[in-house]
Amino acid sequence: MSDMMKVSSNPHVRSSVTTSNIMMWVVIALLPAAGFGIYNFGIDALIILVLSVLSTVLTEFCYEKILNKKITVTDFSAVVTGLLLGMNLPCTAPWWLPIIGGIFAILVVKMLFGGLGQNFMNPALGARCFLLISFPALMTNFTTDTYTSATPLAALKAGEDVKVIDMIIGNIPGTIGETSMIAIVVGACILIMLGIIDLKIPGSYIISFVLFIILFGGHGLNGAYISAQLAGGGLMLGAFFMATDYVTCPITTKGKYIYGVFLGVLTGIFRVFGVSAEGVSYAIIIGNLIVPLIEKYTIPRAFGIRPVEKKEEKRA
Amino acid sequence: MAKLTFVGGVHPYEGKELSKDKPIKEILPKGDLVYPISQHIGAPAKPIVEKGDHVLVGQKIAEAAGFVSAPIYASVSGTVKGIEKRRLATGGMCDSIIIENDGLYEEGEMLPTKPLEELTTKEKIDLIREAGVVGMGGAGFPTAVKLSPKEPEKIEYVIANCSECEPYLTSDYRRMIEDPELLLSGLRIAVSLFPNARGILAIEDNKPDCIAKFRELTKDDDKIMVKALQTKYPEGAERMLIYACTKREINSSMLPADAGCIVDNVDTLCAISRAVMEGRPLMERIVTITGDAVTDPRNYKVRIGTNYRELLDDAGGFVKAPAKIISGGPMMGFALFDLDVPTTKTASALTCLTEDAVSAMEPSACINCAKCVDVCPERLIPKNLADDVENGQEEKFLAEYGMECCECGCCSYICPARRQLTQLIKGMRKIQLGKRKK
Numbered sequence: 001m002s003d004m005m006k007v008s009s010n011p012h013v014r015s016s017v018t019t020s021n022i023m024m025w026v027v028i029a030l031l032p033a034a035g036f037g038i039y040n041f042g043i044d045a046l047i048i049l050v051l052s053v054l055s056t057v058l059t060e061f062c063y064e065k066i067l068n069k070k071i072t073v074t075d076f077s078a079v080v081t082g083l084l085l086g087m088n089l090p091c092t093a094p095w096w097l098p099i100i101g102g103i104f105a106i107l108v109v110k111m112l113f114g115g116l117g118q119n120f121m122n123p124a125l126g127a128r129c130f131l132l133i134s135f136p137a138l139m140t141n142f143t144t145d146t147y148t149s150a151t152p153l154a155a156l157k158a159g160e161d162v163k164v165i166d167m168i169i170g171n172i173p174g175t176i177g178e179t180s181m182i183a184i185v186v187g188a189c190i191l192i193m194l195g196i197i198d199l200k201i202p203g204s205y206i207i208s209f210v211l212f213i214i215l216f217g218g219h220g221l222n223g224a225y226i227s228a229q230l231a232g233g234g235l236m237l238g239a240f241f242m243a244t245d246y247v248t249c250p251i252t253t254k255g256k257y258i259y260g261v262f263l264g265v266l267t268g269i270f271r272v273f274g275v276s277a278e279g280v281s282y283a284i285i286i287g288n289l290i291v292p293l294i295e296k297y298t299i300p301r302a303f304g305i306r307p308v309e310k311k312e313e314k315r316a
Numbered sequence: 317m318a319k320l321t322f323v324g325g326v327h328p329y330e331g332k333e334l335s336k337d338k339p340i341k342e343i344l345p346k347g348d349l350v351y352p353i354s355q356h357i358g359a360p361a362k363p364i365v366e367k368g369d370h371v372l373v374g375q376k377i378a379e380a381a382g383f384v385s386a387p388i389y390a391s392v393s394g395t396v397k398g399i400e401k402r403r404l405a406t407g408g409m410c411d412s413i414i415i416e417n418d419g420l421y422e423e424g425e426m427l428p429t430k431p432l433e434e435l436t437t438k439e440k441i442d443l444i445r446e447a448g449v450v451g452m453g454g455a456g457f458p459t460a461v462k463l464s465p466k467e468p469e470k471i472e473y474v475i476a477n478c479s480e481c482e483p484y485l486t487s488d489y490r491r492m493i494e495d496p497e498l499l500l501s502g503l504r505i506a507v508s509l510f511p512n513a514r515g516i517l518a519i520e521d522n523k524p525d526c527i528a529k530f531r532e533l534t535k536d537d538d539k540i541m542v543k544a545l546q547t548k549y550p551e552g553a554e555r556m557l558i559y560a561c562t563k564r565e566i567n568s569s570m571l572p573a574d575a576g577c578i579v580d581n582v583d584t585l586c587a588i589s590r591a592v593m594e595g596r597p598l599m600e601r602i603v604t605i606t607g608d609a610v611t612d613p614r615n616y617k618v619r620i621g622t623n624y625r626e627l628l629d630d631a632g633g634f635v636k637a638p639a640k641i642i643s644g645g646p647m648m649g650f651a652l653f654d655l656d657v658p659t660t661k662t663a664s665a666l667t668c669l670t671e672d673a674v675s676a677m678e679p680s681a682c683i684n685c686a687k688c689v690d691v692c693p694e695r696l697i698p699k700n701l702a703d704d705v706e707n708g709q710e711e712k713f714l715a716e717y718g719m720e721c722c723e724c725g726c727c728s729y730i731c732p733a734r735r736q737l738t739q740l741i742k743g744m745r746k747i748q749l750g751k752r753k754k
Binding site: 005006007008009011012013014015018019021022072075077115117118246247248249251253256299300301302303304305306 | 647680687693
């Protein structure tokens with residue numbers, strides 16, 4: 001009996017993709033945008049990113065250690081949250097802001113709801129909104145030695161002109177990680193090529209947002225206005241890295257499109273009719289909340305189950 | 317032209333190069349042969365020999381015990397040692413007829429047959445039934461039943477399932493390369509049973525030589541078509557295959573005949589040909605012995621009832637200690653804890669792998685990544701179904717089409733959190749199927 005083999009149910013082979021290497025790739029894909037942030041805003045940005053990553057990872061570690069749970073920081077998901085949070089802060093933020101944000105993100109939004117996979121909203125965005133409400137002045141202070149003007153979106157809202165090319169490259173004031181459309185898209189391409197994310201959500205988000213802006217933005221088909229709206233205010237970062245957050249987006253294919261369109265319209269409403277020029281964070285958070293509803297009504301019909309059959313039943 | 321396929325599926329490491337180029341080797345069993353009476357779906361066969369009886373090759377040793385059942389034939393000559401419970405590759409125990417091989421391979425009388433032109437449809441089907449032919453791809457559904465649908469005139473396609481999508485397996489491939497005529501004759505016989513049917517050879521495009529060969533062989537035959545399918549698992553699952561070839565969908569409670577199709581596996585069609593043309597009952601099949609733990613992976617023509625260990629010994633035994641031995645392929649096969657099980661009508665391969673990541677794999681939290689949704693060929697939400705099972709929500713499981721699952725294993729294969737999705741769903745399906753029977 002000593003040579004008995006291990007027995008388990010099929011399948012007997014597994015793909016090499018694991019949660020931690022997916023998360024690691026997300027971190028890698030965020031690096032171009034984060035790197036550009038550091039290049040653009042200097043050492044302050046680096047310090048904020050490091051503090052925010054450290055605080056999310058340590059919070060998760062301590063929480064699990066104290067409650068005697070399995071340590072899960074090696075899955076890199078806390079690193080992703082920390083990095084995203086840091087990239088959503090202005091480089092002028094005081095040192096304690098990323099720390100409070102990190103603790104809030106992990107403790108309140110993630111761990112108290114059951115940890116990885118159980119959080120109902122994106123932890124980094126939850127924390128960002130918490131900080132925006134609590135410390136509005138600190139969160140929207142984009143005045144640095146390099147930039148003294150308002151962010152392009154605020155300028156747009158005030159009716160001023162903006163340089164679209166600067167917005168695309170990223171030479172503009174804003175949060176650390178949101179300014180460079182190019183860097184974000186490069187990172188997104190990495191994830192798309194690896195099959196970690198697809199274009200269902202970002203595509204429907206961006207297209208519906210553009211349609212909304214054309215219809216209700218008041219500038220019609222003005223190319224400069226539309227591109228500025230696209231490039232500014234974290235729309236790209238939100239669409240590719242936060243709306244696609246596995247845990248908080250719908251699991252069904254149809255649901256993904258509905259979710260994307262919902263976010264696009266909501267962002268449009270916030271930007272066009274809202275007080276603030278921004279709207280991505282709030283749109284995604286509200287989107288997160290209706291995900292269970294979307295999922296419930298978008299369960300696909302299984303292979304071979306035809307809607308026709310139901311009609312036939314009714315007739316009979 | 318876009319390749320024929322279905323939505324979903326995965327592409328695991330193929331592993332076919334291990335045994336792909338090894339010609340089929342005939343192996344004669346040395347030890348006792350074991351014939352489980354249940355080698356097919358349906359009522360177990362009824363033994364008609366007793367301890368001490370002398371049997372010949374091709375002698376019936378158990379008869380069909382109902383319409384959905386199949387007789388079993390001795391594949392060697394020798395003496396019946398007894399009828400006792402033996403372990404099956406699937407793990408369960410089954411009454412089995414044990415025959416001591418006398419090494420003479422004396423042939424008895426085969427089934428009475430006539431030239432093909434003189435046989436009626438009914439006579440052909442009766443021969444197939446009498447020969448004990450069952451689906452040799454793994455399901456073991458009695459072929460004669462499959463070939464007798466209620467309305468034979470509605471059958472438009474007889475699909476030869478030559479896709480062999482399961483990784484590592486090369487037995488069908490070798491059959492096609494070495495004996496294409498046998499397969500074609502089986503397919504032609506199957507097509508001839510239906511007035512309006514045409515034959516389709518559905519071959520995955522990782523076997524371009526087979527596709528070319530059959531295109532050449534059938535170029536003057538307007539009743540047989542060769543279709544190239546995208547190489548993807550589970551392309552050979554009956555429902556996926558029908559969809560790929562005809563774009564018709566059937567659900568789990570429908571039969572292929574409802575879509576005007578009959579699907580038969582390569583070895584099954586070969587068995588059909590031998591039964592009808594030569595009156596030879598089903599006594600042998602092709603088995604691939606493969607995996608990185610095997611010294612000399614190859615394909616064997618095996619007499620049904622031969623012990624797996626004999627095949628493995630002939631393949632040089634283990635070059636490295638195996639961590640897992642699988643009867644069948646790694647996606648849908650059964651893990652063995654012991655090599656002492658017989659090859660049956662449905663045993664396509666023995667895959668011995670040195671790495672067994674699966675048993676020790678610890679599942680982590682689901683991150684809702686939707687990869688299982690993307691790969692599910694049945695368009696289910698495996699994650700939800702597994703949650704339903706874990707939470708004991710049977711009704712939700714049924715409402716979310718849990719019973720449509722074909723247990724292909726794609727969701728477990730792809731899951732980055734290593735959840736046992738297939739296993740959970742499979743367990744619940746078994747419970748529900750058990751309830752239906754009652």
